[in-house]
Amino acid sequence: MQRLQLLKESFFGLDVVQQQLLIGCAVAAGGVLAYAMQRRSKVKTIPVGEGWWGAGEKSPSEDENIYPFTVQTSDKEIEDLHERIDRTRFTDPLEDSGFQYGFNSSYLKKVVSYWRNTFDWKKQVAMLNKFPHFKTKIEGLDVHFIHVRPPHRGDQRLLPLMLVHGWPGSFYEFYKILPLLTQNHDGISFEVVIPSIPGYGFSEAPHKKGRSF
Numbered sequence: 001m002q003r004l005q006l007l008k009e010s011f012f013g014l015d016v017v018q019q020q021l022l023i024g025c026a027v028a029a030g031g032v033l034a035y036a037m038q039r040r041s042k043v044k045t046i047p048v049g050e051g052w053w054g055a056g057e058k059s060p061s062e063d064e065n066i067y068p069f070t071v072q073t074s075d076k077e078i079e080d081l082h083e084r085i086d087r088t089r090f091t092d093p094l095e096d097s098g099f100q101y102g103f104n105s106s107y108l109k110k111v112v113s114y115w116r117n118t119f120d121w122k123k124q125v126a127m128l129n130k131f132p133h134f135k136t137k138i139e140g141l142d143v144h145f146i147h148v149r150p151p152h153r154g155d156q157r158l159l160p161l162m163l164v165h166g167w168p169g170s171f172y173e174f175y176k177i178l179p180l181l182t183q184n185h186d187g188i189s190f191e192v193v194i195p196s197i198p199g200y201g202f203s204e205a206p207h208k209k210g211r212s213f
Contacts, residue, residue, distance in 0.1 A: 071128040167200075
């Protein structure tokens with residue numbers, strides 16, 4: 001009550017012009033707030049149509065079958081990578097600089113050396129194949145995804161769950177939590193699908209320009 005009385009006294013202590021200006025500001029602020037709340041209440045949707053992101057014209061029919069996929073590499077591919085890494089020419093970094101002007105080339109040499117001499121590519125391929133991989137065609141693109149089903153139990157409730165990585169990223173971001181999601185917790189477990197978004201991982205990149213909404 002004391003605060004309200006103080007506000008009243010402060011308001012009536014102003015001259016007419018100041019009172020009108022204050023009232024106008026309050027009305028304007030209320031209008032802006034009401035407009036913002038109204039826009040916020042409207043659900044925005046993205047129009048979905050018959051898309052085609054593959055090369056050339058849209059095919060009259062598309063193979064919608066799902067095929068198993070295995071991550072693979074070869075000694076020839078690894079040797080080619082090592083040769084290209086060995087031919088890398090590094091520029092010297094600016095003196096007394098860290099990463100203020102881009103990636104520091106002195107540190108970059110350490111990173112490249114790790115990928116060239118220490119990283120076990122075949123071990124990582126085996127790790128990637130720990131979960132079942134698949135591919136299917138969606139709107140002209142070869143889309144890769146992981147599909148993990150929990151062990152069957154008669155008393156558990158199975159919920160579908162799709163996890164989609166962001167930019168930049170990959171399906172591998174979710175590998176550590178997959179065992180937790182597919183385990184039985186109080187009678188509930190998840191059947192998980194993790195796609196590689198187009199142009200990432202083992203999914204084909206779009207051949208068409210994107211659309212703006």
